[in-house]
Amino acid sequence: MVQTIDSYKVSFIGAGNVAWHLAQALEYAGHVVQEVYSRNLMHAQQLAAKLYHAVPTNSLDFSKSKANVFIIAISDDGLAGVNEQIILPEGSIIVHTSGTMPVETLVGRPNSGVFYPLQTFSKIKKVDVQCVPFCIEATNETTEDVLIALAQSISNTVYLISSAERKILHIAAVFACNFTNHLLALAKEIVDREELEFDLLKPLIQETFHKALAANDPVSVQTGPAARNDQKVIQSQQDYLTPFPDEQKIYKMLTESIIRKAAE
């Protein structure tokens, strides 16, 4: 059986990491990217060069565009200002890709929405977009249908998520990703200081994350001195960290938090 999908004409406002991956994934799924906008025309050209016949531009006047979906993929700060300046063809849909901004940021757009890929992107690293969860929100049902179809054409996991829920997901993502990465950075700082190899820790890091994800409940696989409330080890490790007050404060706070959670 051949499965047909609706093919959409899409334009990107922004040519950064998110646009980079989404634009290529959408074309791979049979959609056509019409324009790529960036303030810096060279950036727009770089992404357009990766696409079939997308036109790079540094103008926000899309009144002549054939696109029916406009995807803004720029920083949160610029969002409201850029939305104000964009001139759209009538009846088109406009979305942003932010984890934190409410859909209402797209003031004055009757067919607007959010098309938020819950993933961290960098240009130099391939991402399997099929595995990226997309959080969809729309201001009306027709727009919602289009955004769901568009997301489902490139990803296996598409969720309808309200602005309030998306905000909470983003906070959880900060804990699960930004903060965990920072702890890995601190671990590296600790071994670097003594000229020990970070490589030594890698199998342990991998196993920790596999276990937490496989268990589907990280608290059930918590190990270490805090989980055992092993005060002798805790005290000795805290003492060692005295010359590094930032690390020591974090050590104390997370240890106390683990002990509290274990006692719940």
Next chain:
Amino acid sequence: MVQTIDSYKVSFIGAGNVAWHLAQALEYAGHVVQEVYSRNLMHAQQLAAKLYHAVPTNSLDFSKSKANVFIIAISDDGLAGVNEQIILPEGSIIVHTSGTMPVETLVGRPNSGVFYPLQTFSKIKKVDVQCVPFCIEATNETTEDVLIALAQSISNTVYLISSAERKILHIAAVFACNFTNHLLALAKEIVDREELEFDLLKPLIQETFHKALAANDPVSVQTGPAARNDQKVIQSQQDYLTPFPDEQKIYKMLTESIIRKAAE
């Protein structure tokens, strides 16, 4: 070319997670486990049943044992006391497997050492011991040679690590593993409260760790509101966490630490 290895006779004091995996890996590599000790004879029997002809025991008198290497794999707290009680055959080697205890904990043992696998073990989950880094330390050269040979027969990465270095590695491991797991637990708590699926965060978690390990330098791939010093998002996320003071305190402290590190 057939590679031959020295075959050692090994006994385990302890039948927990570490003994469970090491004993089986050593037999698979051609060594022979003679005895498995546990205070609780049933635990010793359970592990012995996984081995060729190991004898389960709850006695610490090994004076008649044919083993030449004794591996203590019990909790840190019990180590000194158990070492005091063990009766060994003359000339044999005794080691512990602890990340935190100095080699000197094995008081009165001329041929002693540390055989520390830098990994988190649980009985229910297979671990590829070949990929586990082993940290070796010994009180004399002959013992060191035996422990290195033993470790290399089951693992690709064997390091000579002093007690002081091992202590630091263990602290780094607490940051990289126990603390990161706790942050994943908090992330789950945050999404659970709103009945959002933890699954939504999994691809992001996987990507974060792949990236940090591939970059070999987590600080270079740090992302998120703190890394951008995006005070609007930071303030809004902190405000959201006001009813959850434990999470809010951790959020503030780690955010400040990321900002400080980015400014270095």
